[in-house]
Amino acid sequence: MGGLDKITGPAQDDRDLEFSRIVGNSPALESLLELVRLVATTESTVLVLGETGTGKELIAHAIHNVSPRYDRPFVKLNCAAIPTDLLESELFGHEKGAFTGAIAQKIGRFELADKGTLFLDEVGDIPLALQPKLLRVLQEQQFERLGSGRTHQVNVRLIAATHRDLEGMVARNEFRSDLYYRLNVFPVSLPPLRERREDIPALVEHFIEIFARRMRRDIRHVPAETMAAFSSYSWPGNIRELQNLVERAVILARDGVLPNPLPTAVAPHTLSPATEILLRERDSLLMTLQDSERALILQALGATDWRIGGPKGAALKLGLNRTTLIYRMKKLGIERPCRCSDCASVRDRLPQAAPDNLTTAGLQSPA
């Protein structure tokens, strides 16, 4: 769908993207890819719009790969990740001595991307003062390095991306209208994951394969309950959040079974935005420990066919007393799933009940 370069080479996220794959076949994705196909073979500037984690960089990469520039550099810059003072130098380069600390000449991203594609992520974060220079290079393909009067001519195709409302920023005078119109030649909107839920199972399988291979784990089974939870979650962080949760689940997996890494009872996607924000804030505080504990308990219960007590029970596996395990299960809202898949999907959508409201029904060992 990264930065974090080490001295020796690109970071994992970069390598993942270098060998990228587009997963899914939902109508929303097919419509998007049709637009990608249409615009890729042109020289036009593309503005990729979408929430965080929807894969804006992957789509930019796809446009580059399909374009006639595919064998030329694909250079990227996240404008939000660079301090404002350094952004101009990153984009256009500088000469030695151009400013305090400029101890050597630096080639900017526009020069590096010559004859190729430059992907400017979070373009809405480019400061107003720098926008005229960006506009000029887009219109004339010309610029000067900082500290130099020499004009450089480049041949760069620009793909810009943002999750911000550029039109609103223009209305508030936070973004130049002429630059906005120059960038907005061919806007491509990426659907959030909640609008392409059909693709979730394929994405889960895809990420399992990647992480299982990387961690040398053998994941043989994804329980229907886990997949139902993935499919019904609202995914505010979109595909990146899904990827991270699958990675967590692969780490927590035991006996080849992928546990459900989502919070106890995930928020149904029909909640109001305000409620979702509140739940997200609460979850961000509680998620790590609770999640890990829940995943471990579910793992043990799965391995013991939901037997709690006795020598073959989950309590012994977890090193807990039977009553302690029952207490923890109540607290975390863990109930034995009904065998019926409809019940499982409905249960997964229920909001988390307070421990006092939970009954112990279904918690007892069948033994």
Add this chain to the structure above:
Amino acid sequence: METVQQENLVVVVDDEEPVREAVSRLLRAAGLTVRAFASAEDFLISGLLNTTGCVIADIRMPGMSGLDLLAELDARHCPTPTILITAHGDESLRMQAMRAGVVKFLAKPVDGETLLASVQAALQT
């Protein structure tokens, strides 16, 4: 008996022997372990799928194409990073390839430096 370092093997699949040999030579000179095959079918029956860290294949080959190979690797749950050698005019094939597997594209004639950098990235993926 031949032994290959786990998942660090680089496989070259190209029906054109001169290309196959040149690419293999370049990779071996960089210290990589390489096996070359004249067809995707030969590679698939080689028993080396699980020890392969990177595949370099021509997208256009008689019999199974590079695209077919990518789909087969996916079907066998071997998400091996694959470098497809393509030509201008293969736009729709490149789009199909991006949906079929974990892939990167290089143009013919292959630039040695770019190829090596891509293979190194693949082996770390």
